[in-house]
Amino acid sequence: MNEQPLHHLDTLRARQPRFRGLESGHRACQGCGEALAARLTTEAAGPDVVVANATGCLEVFTTPWPQSAWRLPWIHSVFGNTAAVAAGMEAALKQQGRATQVLAFAGDGGTFDIGFQALSGMMERGHDVLFVCFDNEAYMNTGVQRSGSTPHAAMTTTSPPGELRMGKRHMKKDILSIIAAHHIPYAATASVAYPSDLRKKVRRAMDTEGASFLQIHSPCPLGWGHEGAKTIEVARLAVQTGLFPVIEMERGELIGTLPIREPRPVSDYLKLQNRFRHLFASEYRARKELEHLQAIANRNIERFELRGIGSEAYDTEGADTVHRGGDRWA
Amino acid sequence: MIQIPPGAFARPGTSLEFKTGTWRVERPVHQRRAAPCHSACPAGEDAQAYLAKVELGDMRGAWETVVAANPLPAITGRVCHHPCESACNRAQYDESITIHGVERFLGDEALRQGWSYPVPIPGAEAPRMAVVGSGPAGLAAAYHLLRGGCQVTLIEAMPAAGGTVRTAIPHYRLPPDVLEQELDHMLALPGLDFRLRTQLGRDVSLEELRADHEAVFLGPGRRKGREWSADFAVPGNLRTGLQLLEAWVAGGTLPEQPRSVAIVGGGNTAVDLARVLRREGVEQVHLISHQRIPAPGVPDDDAMRATYREVSQALEEGVTIHEHRGVRRLILRGERVVGMELVHMKKLEDAGGRLRRVAFEGTETVLHVDQVIPAIGQDVDGTGFESLVRRGYMEVEPWWGTVNGQSGIFSGGDARSDHGTVSEAVGDGRRAAAAMLRYRAGRQLEPGVPPEPIPYSDLNLSYFETAPASKEPVLPPEQRLGLEEIEGGLQANAVRHEAHRCLSCGDCLACDNCWTLCPDQSVLKTREVAADGSHYVFDYDYCKGCGICAHECPTGYIHMIPE
DSSP states (O other): OOOOOOOOOHHHTTSSOOOOSBBOOOOOOOOOHHHHHHHHHHHHHSSSSSEEEOSHHHHHHOOOOOOOBBBSEEEEOOOHHHHHHHHHHHHHHHTTTTOOEEEEEEEIIIIIIIIIHHHHHHHTTTTTTTEEEOOSSSBBTOOOOOOOOOOOOOOOOTTTOSSSSOOOOOOOHHHHHHHHHHHHOOEEETTTTTTHHHHHHHHHHHSSSEEEEEEEEEOHHHHOOGGGGGGHHHHHHHHHHTHHHHHHHTTTTEEEOOOOOOOOOHHHHHTTGGGGGGGSSSSHHHHHHHHHHHHHHHHHHHTOOOOOOOOOOOOOTTTTTTOOOGGGOO | OOOOOOOOOOOOTTGGGGGGGGGGOOOOOOOOBEEEEEHHHTTTTHHHHHHHHHHOHHHHHHHHHTTTSSSHHHHHHHHHHHHHHHHHHHGGGGGOHHHHHHHHHHHHHHEEEETTOOOOOTTTTOOOOEOOSHHHHHHHHHHHHEEEEEEEEEOOSSSSSSSSHHHTTTTTTTTTHHHHHHHHHHHHHEEEESSSOOOOOTBBBHHHHHHSSSOOOOOOOOOOOOOOOBBBBBBTOOOOOHHHHHHHHSSSSOOOOSEEEEEEOOOOHHHHHHHHHHHHHEEEEEEEEBBOOTTTTGGGGBSSSSSSHHHHHHHTTTTTETTTTTEEEEETTTTEEEEEEEEEEEEEOOSSOOOOEEEEEOOOOEESSSSEEEEOEEEOOOOOGGGGGTTTOBBBOOOOOOTTOSSSSEOOOGGBBOSHHHHHHHHHHHHHHHHHHHHHTTTTOOOOOOOOOOOOGSSSGGGGGOOOOOOBBBBOOOGGSSSOOSSSSOHHHHHHHHHHHOOOOOOOOOOOOHHHHTSOOOOOSSSSHHHHHSSEEEEETTOOOHHHHHHOOOOOOEEEEEO
């Protein structure tokens, strides 16, 4: 390759027309959905924030001492208390009369399971904190153990398919309903496949006074068993099949959804991932679980009215439409 | 003041010290690939490139992109059968882009606004080239030679420029004012010595041209009617289809007013004439072709040579087409035709694998008509270059147009046995001009091929929305009586709409997908166009080679290549 460096890369990097909250050189795997989600979140949140980050992949791959990939104030908490740390920072900043926004970052383990009581308390006390859950549906950092967020029938190292079970026996916890029960001003789900929607929701949450919550579906190529290049495709299919509904809530009421034009069969999503490979065996249990997941998707579509009623052709309202010159992402 | 021990913090962005690019086994690269419209265009236009400029509102830049290949877009935008649209990837998504409508709009806009061709003024020392014939092939050759910095002598036997475009295309397809304006526009280019009423072999010899010029392009077209008879009977009032069509285009009338006519042949001349006869009030117009009506799915070697659009408009206008039929004999009363005997025929492969026409016995029918017009094609009139014509055609190297066995003589357009459309002629002229410049420079002519188009499967369609194509207004058949143009043009907003629908196959859309979706902040956006024509630069120091950018590129512009 004979590269003619028209641009000096360091200068070009410094001049990027967006805030680089998460810098290059982090150690995330190839095609990491969580790294992308964190990059997009900090980009939208802007520099005037402080972040409390629970133990997990995100914490590990961004801060191999003595280096850090963050370009904003960031503090590492233990696994379970991120929301408490964030609540403390928020109280301190408020006491000082500063407008700096507080973010809390955690994986699904640090949200659904281990960090849940601190999160519930933070929301109940109404701290002005945006809690972002990077949902990759298992404990990836410690080697892919099942979490409360792991979808039904998925294979993890602690929910292996075998004679007795077809992957995880239990359902994925409906965390948003639990969050909604806290009656907080803003809670939403988003996906790395729809970055403009994601960033819009981050900004909206930042503008909301009081506790807000954002769950971002972030594929993990290693833990889910798909090619790194397909991270966006997998995330997109999770939305388009109805398995991951992208919705917004205010005070526990549904106020918006990312509609699906033509729902895709769940098998389109599942067959790209090794963690669901056993569902494609030619046996009754596999067929049954495949249909079970389809039924879950159908119920989501029904419950959140992801498809319009009647002949109205719903689509993603341009959330994934590209335009010459990139104005889609503005 | 609280002192934080060094082990408890790190400085922001210091991860840049760690080059994750070393993990990579594949790297993304930008690679522009030809859009199918570009590969399919006989004239060599890059529709994707000019649609991109139209979308940005740069109409003049778009026109300049068109005329980089084809100097006559107002003409071809009307008469071309637009294989670009058949090839368009968007046809597999919803409907193809109305490319010819955009081309026509740009051509008309250039004439309306008087945009000048981006052609240099040749100096006194510029090489001299000769072009014979001012049909589309000759005009394109002359134009591209001028673009290449030459002086060009262009000779034309007729009293006006245009060749077949002027003499044989009915005004309802190509209004004369558009033709005149675009020809005048092009013929006014500096460095062009245009001589009308100058016939090769009469006013100037090929040897003289050859001696005074570096190279010669011959674009004689095909004007000599082929001998035609059915079972050795020739009616007394026999005229060829081209003669009648030319008479009508020139004067607007026909010498006879028969009630029923049979035209033998399936080319554009036959179909144009059939439509002209309907306009002139002939009640029954029959077209006899041993091939089929061209339609999607009909193989090329079994389809009439006329284009699908023309044939379907002819059917709308009441022309009767007899497919797979041949003329067995004429029924004459004295010298006058009263009918003909037709027979079913088809092309079949013989034992040697060659296609042969086979007539099926017992399928004869009689068709009563007052006149029979053969429109079975024409040969090259080789006056002045008789030795170069073989079996009625010019035999040329298919890409560069070098006349077989000749040095410095090139040809193309209808004079070739395999070409018969305006856009093919323009392409022939363009490539021959390039060949003439190379010939002069003493460079080898490597065999050329059209660029391989990017397939539909290499695009990522998740990022587009369906949108119906803008259609040109078409005059309903009952109103198509006179010379009025049948197809109206697209309005400016429809042209922009079409450009907006373009999928930008194989070319950077600057959509920001790669920049937005890279988890490693390794795609950097540039303010200006980057060296490779995109708006982005890969920072290989950090790119881990995950391939998200390539997989999510909507236009197939990013490729992963092994390190």
